[in-house]
Amino acid sequence: MKFSESLKKNHQFRTVFQKGRSRADRYFVMYVLENGEEYNRIGISVSKKVGNSIVRHRVTRLVRESYRLQEAMFNSGLDIVIVARKSAASVGFHETEKSLLHLGKLHQILL
């Protein structure tokens, strides 16, 4: 991804959860926190409650792909964590993309 890195460490996630703002819809919860950098950092969290390994991987890919294709739409300098909810297990690509943009709008981080 051109403008973004990924969040990896557990403490980074915790910071976003504690200090960030959150918005949610049927499928996902989005946490946003300004990170003071030039680029965005994105983290995707899919718990075991969502499904088995196959399902979790699939959801992760759909979210990452949606973000990648819509990357230009988002503001810079943000840490974003997207948490999949249980209903995300059966979601398709188009719904994921729509949901992501909708949450972005709620956060008012879209250009």
Added chain:
RNA sequence: UAAGUAAGACAGGUGAUCGCGGCCGCGGGCAAAGCGCCUGCGGGUGAGGAAAGUCCGGGCUUCACAGGGCAGGAUGCCGGAUAACGUCCGGUGGAGGCGACUCCAAGGCCAGUGCAACAGAAAGAUACCGCCGGGAUCUGCGCUCCGCGCAGGUUCCGGUAAGGGUGGAAAGGCAGUGUAAGAGACUACCGUCCGUCCGGCAACGGGCGGAGCCAUGUAAACCCCAUCCGAAGCAAGACCAAAAAGAAAGCGACAGGCUUGCCCGGCCUGCUUUCAGGUAGGUCGCCAGACACGGCUGGCAACAGCCGUGCAAGACAGAUGAUCACUCAACGACAUAACCCGGCUUAUCGUUUUGCUUACAGA
């Protein structure tokens, strides 16, 4: 053709546009002693039959270990295969099926201990009903009478285990002889046990002879017997190594503190070097192997030997995705490698191949 049975194979494909992890090649930037880090282009490559459950077995690694025993766990007909196994192959015995074929924790309750509800008369034991014999007594009938005979009832003594009923199980089964009624009391056949001979490496099978058959079930009840098992796991572990705690040496014309009224000297902090240390981080372990396919040889087979050919995931928060089109029965099932193998078990939309069996039809 239908129904069945056994053993397999596949697990969508093609194209276009974006995108990702290793690897190789050529560049650019940072760093510059070196290792590296970021990035562009090109090439090639990138999950499963179960990758799953983590239920067994082994390799590998570290630790422990003279030898033996106890405890604990696992396995349990016989022979073989194997690195090993609780796996596989071939047999034996038993159960099911017309059959192909399938299934089986299949050692030992005359070492000991425990348990066996309910029902039933009785369950390491019995006589409730019944059957049979005898005595007493009552009633009826027959004979002229004493009395006797016959039939029936009540009761007492004895015999019996055929039949009834209960139960998972009632002391081998079944048929006959026998008897008052019965009973392995006796006989044949089947079963059981013992002996012996023959076949087989063995489990076991077969033949012959003998014993009338003294005695329940349960060991996925404790237990006994035989065999096997040291522990923990790749976050194992090996190496490099910022940092932190530490040791030694040196430095003092220059800093601070303590000792002192002051100086010298000493000590602590300091600085430098070396050593030790091992955190962050990095490298290895980490993918060519008890490997796959084909052929030949040995073996009924599991499998083994030889020859040939082939083999490019190795991430470290973790790569296979998205969109569209065409095709197809298939957008559609189950399900994501994490050190590696051999198995087992469980999940699964479907498609498909071969052998065999039974039934029907045809030649």
